[in-house]
Every structure is written in C-alpha cells, then in structure tokens.
Amino acid sequence: MMGTGIFSEPTFESLLFNKKNVVALFTQPDRAMGEEKASTRQVGKGMKSIALQHHIPVFQPFKINSDEGLAILHDLRPDLFVVAAYGQILSPEVLVVPTLGGINVHASLLPKYRGAAPVQWTIANCEKETGVSIIQMTPTLDGGNILATVVTPVSPEETAGDLEARLSIMGATIALEVIKKMEAGPIQGLPQDISLATKAPKLRKEHGNINWDLNALQISAHIRAMQPWPTAFTLWQRTEQPPVRIMILKATPELEATTSLPPGSILEPSKDLNMMQVAAGNRTILNVLEVQPAGKRKMAAAEFLRGRHWFSGDSLTRA
Numbered sequence: 001m002m003g004t005g006i007f008s009e010p011t012f013e014s015l016l017f018n019k020k021n022v023v024a025l026f027t028q029p030d031r032a033m034g035e036e037k038a039s040t041r042q043v044g045k046g047m048k049s050i051a052l053q054h055h056i057p058v059f060q061p062f063k064i065n066s067d068e069g070l071a072i073l074h075d076l077r078p079d080l081f082v083v084a085a086y087g088q089i090l091s092p093e094v095l096v097v098p099t100l101g102g103i104n105v106h107a108s109l110l111p112k113y114r115g116a117a118p119v120q121w122t123i124a125n126c127e128k129e130t131g132v133s134i135i136q137m138t139p140t141l142d143g144g145n146i147l148a149t150v151v152t153p154v155s156p157e158e159t160a161g162d163l164e165a166r167l168s169i170m171g172a173t174i175a176l177e178v179i180k181k182m183e184a185g186p187i188q189g190l191p192q193d194i195s196l197a198t199k200a201p202k203l204r205k206e207h208g209n210i211n212w213d214l215n216a217l218q219i220s221a222h223i224r225a226m227q228p229w230p231t232a233f234t235l236w237q238r239t240e241q242p243p244v245r246i247m248i249l250k251a252t253p254e255l256e257a258t259t260s261l262p263p264g265s266i267l268e269p270s271k272d273l274n275m276m277q278v279a280a281g282n283r284t285i286l287n288v289l290e291v292q293p294a295g296k297r298k299m300a301a302a303e304f305l306r307g308r309h310w311f312s313g314d315s316l317t318r319a
Contacts, residue, residue: 001082002026002064006044007164008084010172011105015082016054018176023076025051028087029060042161042228065091073097080182082175083137084168087116092139100182102137105171107164108200109133109149111192114142115200119167120160122200124225126218129153130163132171134178136189143197145189147181148174159227203230208247209318210234212264216253216284223251231292234316236266238308245294245319246304254285264315269305276301278316 001012004027015022027047051058061069065088074097081102083090095102108118110133115121122130131151136144150170154163181187208230210219223232227249236244254277259267261279269276276288288301 001084002086002090003047003084004028004087005047005085006042007107007168007171008047008086008105009044009050010168011082011084011175012047012050014172014176015179016050016056020179022054022056023078024057024059026059026061026064026086027051029062042164064088065094070094070097080179081137082179084171084175089141090137095137095139103147103175103178103182104135104137104142104144105175106133106135106142107167107171109151110135110142110146111194111197113198113200116202118200119164120200120203120225121198122225123154123158123160123163124222126221127154130167132167132174134171134175135192143192143194145191147178147187147189150174157224159224161228205230208232210248210316211318212278212316213281215282216280216286219280219286220251220253223248233319235319237315237317239313243317244308247292247294248288248290249292249298250290251286251288253280254287257285258283259285262315264317266314266316268312273302273305276305 001015001022001024003012012025025047048058059072061072063069070093073094078098080098080100082105083102084105090102106118108122109129109131113121129151131149133146134148135142135146138144150173152166152170178187208226210222210232212219214222226232231247231249233245233247236246238244259279260283261267263279263281265279267277267279267285276291278286278288280286290298291301291304292298293304
C-alpha cells in the first residue's frame with residue numbers, strides 16, 4: 001500500500017479488514033507530513049499509525065524512485081501496488097516491480113481532473129457530480145485504463161474536506177472490488193479519452209486569493225474548495241485605515257437580490273447584522289457568514305462587523 005493522508009486511510013483499513021496480505025506501507029516521510037498529508041491536509045488516524053498497529057512494515061523514502069526505494073521494493077516482491085494519494089509520482093522502473101502492476105484510487109471521474117487536487121478543482125469549477133476512479137497505473141500521470149468508477153452528486157454545501165472524506169469511503173469499496181476481480185484473473189479496463197482530460201494541479205497558498213470579479217456562485221464554490229486548506233482570503237480596504245487581511249470560511253450566494261455596486265464593495269450592513277454582504281461579478285451578491293481576521297479566532301461575519309466601523313466605500317480586494 002502507498003498512501004498519505006486521510007483519503008488513503010479507508011482503502012488501507014479495508015485491505016487489512018479483508019485479510020489482504022499487505023506486505024508494507026509506503027508513506028511520506030514524517031518531516032514532510034505538514035506539506036504532503038494529501039491535498040486538503042486533513043489529519044486522520046495517520047497511515048503510519050494504522051500500519052504499526054497491525055504490525056505492517058513502514059517505509060518512508062524521500063524519493064520512491066531512488067535506487068534505495070527501488071531496492072526496497074524489489075526485496076518485498078509485491079504482487080500489486082495499491083496507491084491512494086501517495087504524494088509521489090512512480091517512475092516506469094518502479095511500476096514494473098509488482099507482477100500485477102499497480103492500481104490507483106483517484107478522487108475524480110477520469111479523465112477529468114488528473115493531478116494532485118481533483119476534489120478542490122471539482123468544487124471550484126461548480127461541478128454537479130464527481131466520483132472515484134480506479135485505474136491501472138502507467139507512466140502517464142492518472143492516464144491508465146479505468147477499471148472501475150463510482151459516481152456521486154456534489155452537494156452545494158460541501159467543502160473540499162467534506163467531499164474528500166466521503167469519496168475516500170467510496171474509493172475503498174470499489175478498490176476492494178477491483179482487487180477481488182484481479183485475484184480471479186486479468187482485467188483490461190477502458191482506455192481514457194484523452195480529448196476529455198483536464199488538469200487538477202497541486203494547490204498553493206495563493207490559490208486562496210479571492211477574485212471578486214467572479215459571480216457569487218463561483219466565489220462561494222471557491223471558498224468551499226479552499227477548505228480546509230489553503231483557505232480563501234481577501235483584503236478589506238478601509239477608509240483612512242490600514243487594510244485588514246481576512247480569511248472567509250463560509251459564504252453563500254444571495255438568491256433574491258442584485259446590486260449595481262462594483263465587485264468587492266461591502267454593502268451597507270442591515271440593522272440586525274446577521275451577515276456581511278459583498279458585491280460580486282455580474283451584479284450578484286455574496287453573503288459572507290464566517291470569517292477569521294489575520295491573527296484572530298474564527299467568528300461570525302456579524303460579530304466581525306460589530307467590532308469594526310463600516311464606512312461607505314469600504315471594499316474587499318485581491319491580496
């Protein structure tokens with residue numbers, strides 16, 4: 001088994017529960033876990049902890065494709081690699097080590113969203129459905145034959161963390177089904193249509209920067225996609241005061257009203273102060289519900305507004 005982070009844990013535990021002969025776990029080095037605990041950086045039980053509890057040998061090479069990593073794999077003589085959010089790309093030399101090759105548990109409906117952050121880009125692009133694909137591993141990143149898929153709708157309230165956790169369970173189920181079929185004999189799978197392939201590159205902190213020219217639906221999707229990491233953020237430009245950097249944790253599009261104000265403008269707060277409303281692209285309005293000012297705790301947007309004086313002309317801009 002090769003995996004790092006919460007997405008890989010259900011697949012690993014499923015293999016162990018179903019008495020599959022897991023000869024070793026390969027996971028990212030401890031010092032890299034802060035950067036490589038899968039794309040959403042959620043913390044679960046920990047792949048290493050699960051392995052040690054079941055007396056499974058753990059290997060954490062900095063580079064799986066190094067001579068050292070290759071030598072360890074040859075010594076183990078595996079039949080099959082089962083990979084889920086490992087965080088390293090396997091070289092052709094590594095992929096030919098197991099007699100049955102490798103399968104990858106990928107959190108999208110391939111060929112869409114090939115890459116390190118499929119869950120986030122699925123939500124950010126306002127997709128209505130997604131799923132998990134089990135593919136035969138090849139040197140082409142996420143490009144192998146599709147052995148199984150499962151489809152599920154994307155809820156308009158789901159964050160990337162929520163969706164990743166849900167997909168991890170679904171992926172574990174169909175991965176086990178594929179392994180059982182492989183035990184019975186070779187399976188071919190379906191080639192991917194490369195003309196439909198899209199990319200899901202690894203996220204960086206700057207991906208959280210909010211573009212207020214997008215419409216409110218797109219911005220709310222972006223905010224959900226950036227949860228729990230790297231988190232959507234913006235700058236509050238205040239009249240005659242220094243700007244305040246704030247993270248926006250929860251927001252929804254306003255469905256019943258529009259505005260003529262420029263994107264990023266903060267609308268005059270209502271008397272009950274139950275939210276912060278911000279003008280977005282195409283005359284839409286975003287209802288901001290929860291924020292976290294830099295160096296402060298999370299708080300309701302209404303509480304944030306009560307603690308600061310709003311002036312006409314205040315706005316939110318890209319940081």
